[in-house]
Amino acid sequence: MAHGFRPLFHLLRPHLGSVALVLGASAAASALALAQPWLAKQLIDEGLIARQMPMIALTCGLILGAAVLGLGVGAFSRWHYLTLSAKVLFALRERVFGHLQRLPPTYFARRATGDILSRIDGDVAEVQRFVVDTVLAAVNAVLVLAGTLAVMAALAPQLLAPAFVLLPLQVLVARRLRPRMERLVRRLRERNGEMSGFLVHSLQSMKLIQAMGGEARDAARFQALNRHYLDDLRRAELFSAVAGGIPGLLNGLAAAAVFLAGGVLVMADAMTVGALVAFTLYLGRAVGPVNTLLGLILAQRRARVSLDRVMEILDAPVAVENPPVPLPLPAAAAGAIRFEAVAFAYDGGGPVFSGLDADIPAGIKIGLVGASGIGKSTLIDLLHRHYDPDHGHILLDGVDLRHLDLAELRRRVAVVAQDSPVVAGTIADNIRLAAPDADDQAVERVAGLAEIGHLGLDTVVGERGATLSGGERQRLAIARALLLDPLVLVLDEAVSAVDLDAGRRIARTIDSLFRHRTRIVISHHPDALAGAGRIIELTPHGLIPQDAEAVA
Numbered sequence: 001m002a003h004g005f006r007p008l009f010h011l012l013r014p015h016l017g018s019v020a021l022v023l024g025a026s027a028a029a030s031a032l033a034l035a036q037p038w039l040a041k042q043l044i045d046e047g048l049i050a051r052q053m054p055m056i057a058l059t060c061g062l063i064l065g066a067a068v069l070g071l072g073v074g075a076f077s078r079w080h081y082l083t084l085s086a087k088v089l090f091a092l093r094e095r096v097f098g099h100l101q102r103l104p105p106t107y108f109a110r111r112a113t114g115d116i117l118s119r120i121d122g123d124v125a126e127v128q129r130f131v132v133d134t135v136l137a138a139v140n141a142v143l144v145l146a147g148t149l150a151v152m153a154a155l156a157p158q159l160l161a162p163a164f165v166l167l168p169l170q171v172l173v174a175r176r177l178r179p180r181m182e183r184l185v186r187r188l189r190e191r192n193g194e195m196s197g198f199l200v201h202s203l204q205s206m207k208l209i210q211a212m213g214g215e216a217r218d219a220a221r222f223q224a225l226n227r228h229y230l231d232d233l234r235r236a237e238l239f240s241a242v243a244g245g246i247p248g249l250l251n252g253l254a255a256a257a258v259f260l261a262g263g264v265l266v267m268a269d270a271m272t273v274g275a276l277v278a279f280t281l282y283l284g285r286a287v288g289p290v291n292t293l294l295g296l297i298l299a300q301r302r303a304r305v306s307l308d309r310v311m312e313i314l315d316a317p318v319a320v321e322n323p324p325v326p327l328p329l330p331a332a333a334a335g336a337i338r339f340e341a342v343a344f345a346y347d348g349g350g351p352v353f354s355g356l357d358a359d360i361p362a363g364i365k366i367g368l369v370g371a372s373g374i375g376k377s378t379l380i381d382l383l384h385r386h387y388d389p390d391h392g393h394i395l396l397d398g399v400d401l402r403h404l405d406l407a408e409l410r411r412r413v414a415v416v417a418q419d420s421p422v423v424a425g426t427i428a429d430n431i432r433l434a435a436p437d438a439d440d441q442a443v444e445r446v447a448g449l450a451e452i453g454h455l456g457l458d459t460v461v462g463e464r465g466a467t468l469s470g471g472e473r474q475r476l477a478i479a480r481a482l483l484l485d486p487l488v489l490v491l492d493e494a495v496s497a498v499d500l501d502a503g504r505r506i507a508r509t510i511d512s513l514f515r516h517r518t519r520i521v522i523s524h525h526p527d528a529l530a531g532a533g534r535i536i537e538l539t540p541h542g543l544i545p546q547d548a549e550a551v552a
C-alpha cells in the first residue's frame with residue numbers, strides 16, 4: 001500500500017523545536033567551517049605574501065578560535081540530534097508495538113515472528129534514519145552548498161564554470177549507478193531477513209529438529225544462506241568500490257580544471273594565490289553536500305520500501321476496540337452468559353458458527369464437549385473478546401461484551417487456555433500477570449491450591465516456560481486464574497497434562513472454591529466433567545444439551 005511520506009510528518013511534528021535547534025546549530029557549525037578557507041586566503045595573501053607577522057598571528061588565532069567554537073557547536077548539535085533521532089525512533093517503534101498489542105491472535109498465527117521482528121527493528125530504523133538523518137543532512141547540505149557557492153562566486157566567479165562543468169556528468173553517473181546499488185542493498189537486506197527468519201524458526205523448534213534428526217539438513221541450509229549472503233556482500237562491495245571511485249575521479253578532474261584556469265588568472269594577476277587556494281578548498285567542501293543530495297534519491301527509495309513494510313503492520317485491522325464509554329456490569333453480576341445468534345468465521349475461512357444460541361446460567365459448572373476442531377476454543381476466544389462475532393451478540397449478565405471495558409471483562413472472565421502460555425520471569429511473576437498488585441500471601445495461597453508452590457515462587461522459568469513440564473505450566477495457569485478471583489472461570493483442557501490424581505484434586509479444589517460461580521469446563525475426559533450441573537455439546541447445528549449424568 002502506498003502511503004507516500006505523509007505519515008513521516010506526524011513523526012517529526014512533535015519535535016519541530018528540536019529540529020530547528022539542531023538545524024540552527026549545524027548551520028552555525030557549517031558557517032564556522034566555511035570561515036576556514038577564507039582565513040587561509042587572508043593568511044596567504046595578507047600575511048605570508050605581504051610578510052606581515054601580526055596578520056599571520058591574528059589569522060592563526062582566528063583559525064584556532066573557529067576550530068574550537070566549531071567543536072563546541074558541533075558537539076551541542078550532535079547531542080540534540082541524537083536525542084531527537086532516538087525520540088523519533090522510539091516513538092515509531094512504540095506506535096508499532098502498541099498496534100501489535102491490539103491485533104488478534106490470528107495475525108500472529110499467520111506471520112513468521114522473524115518477519116515481524118525485522119519490520120519493527122530494521123525497517124523502523126530505516127524509516128527513522130530517513131526522517132532524521134537524511135532530511136536533516138539534506139537541509140544542512142543545501143545550506144552548506146549555498147554558502148559555499150556564494151563564497152566561491154565572491155572569490156572568483158570566472159572559476160565557477162570549470163569547477164562545475166562536470167556536475168551534470170556526476171549526476172548522470174549517480175543516477176545510473178545508484179539504482180543498481182539499491183538493488184544490491186535490497187538483496188542484502190532480504191538475505192539478512194532470510195537468515196534471521198531461519199534462525200528464529202530453527203531456534204524455536206530445535207527440539208523437534210533434533211528429534212527428527214534434521215540437524216545436518218539445517219546446518220547445510222544455514223551454510224547455504226551464509227554462502228549466498230557472502231556472495232551478495234562481495235558483489236555489493238565490489239560494485240560500491242568501483243562506483244564510489246568514479247565520482248572521485250570526476251572530482252579530481254574538476255580540481256585540475258580549476259587549477260588550470262585559476263593558474264592562468266594568477267599569472268595574469270587577475271587573482272591572488274590565496275584566493276585560488278581558498279577556492280579549491282571550497283570546491284572540496286562542495287563535494288560532500290552534492291553527494292549527500294544525490295544520495296537522497298537512494299535513501300528515499302529505501303525508506304519508502306521500509307515505510308511500506310512498517311505501515312503494513314499499522315494498517316492491520318484491530319479485531320476488537322475498547323468501548324469509549326464502557327457500561328458497568330450490574331451490581332449483582334453473577335456470571336450468566338448468553339449467546340444470541342452468534343456467527344463467526346476466521347478471515348478467509350468458512351463459518352465456524354452461524355447463528356449460535358445458548359444460555360449459560362450463573363453459578364453452575366457447565367461441561368462443554370464437542371468434536372475436535374468444532375470450535376470450542378474459538379467460542380472461548382469470542383467470550384474473551386479476542387475476536388468479535390461477525391453477527392449476533394454475547395452478553396455477560398445482560399451486558400453486550402462489546403460495551404464492557406476490555407480489561408474488566410478479562411478480569412471477570414478468567415480463561416485457562418489449552419496451551420497455558422508462560423512468560424519469561426519467576427513463577428510469582430507469572431502468577432501475578434493479570435493481577436500485578438496482588439500481595440505475597442495471595443500468590444502463595446493460589447500457588448498452593450494449584451499445587452505449584454513446591455517449585456518455589458522465585459524460581460525463574462525459561463522463555464515460554466521451557467523449563468517447566470506441561471502439567472506444571474497448566475497448574476501455573478490455574479494459579480493465575482485463581483488469583484484473578486473471576487466471576488466466570490473457563491478451563492479449556494486445563495489439566496489434560498496433569499497426572500490423574502493431581503488433576504482430580506485440583507478439579508475438586510476449584511469446584512469447592514468456585515462453588516457458586518460459573519465454570520465452563522472443556523474436556524474430552526469425562527473425569528474433568530464430574531459434578532457438572534449441565535453438559536452441552538457443540539455440534540455443527542449449535543449447542544445441544546446432553547444428559548449430564550450419562551456423560552459424567
Ligand SMILES: Nc1ncnc2c1ncn2[C@@H]1O[C@H](COP(=O)(O)OP(=O)(O)OP(=O)(O)O)[C@@H](O)[C@H]1O
Nearest residue numbers: 106109346349352371372373374375376377378379
Ligand atoms: N487462527 C485461525 N485461523 C483460521 N482458522 C482457525 C484458526 N484457529 C482455529 N481455526 C479453525 O477453526 C475451527 C475451530 O477450531 P477450535 O480450535 O475452536 O476447535 P476446538 O473445538 O477447540 O478443537 P480441539 O478440541 O481440537 O481443541 C477449526 O476448524 C480450526 O482449524
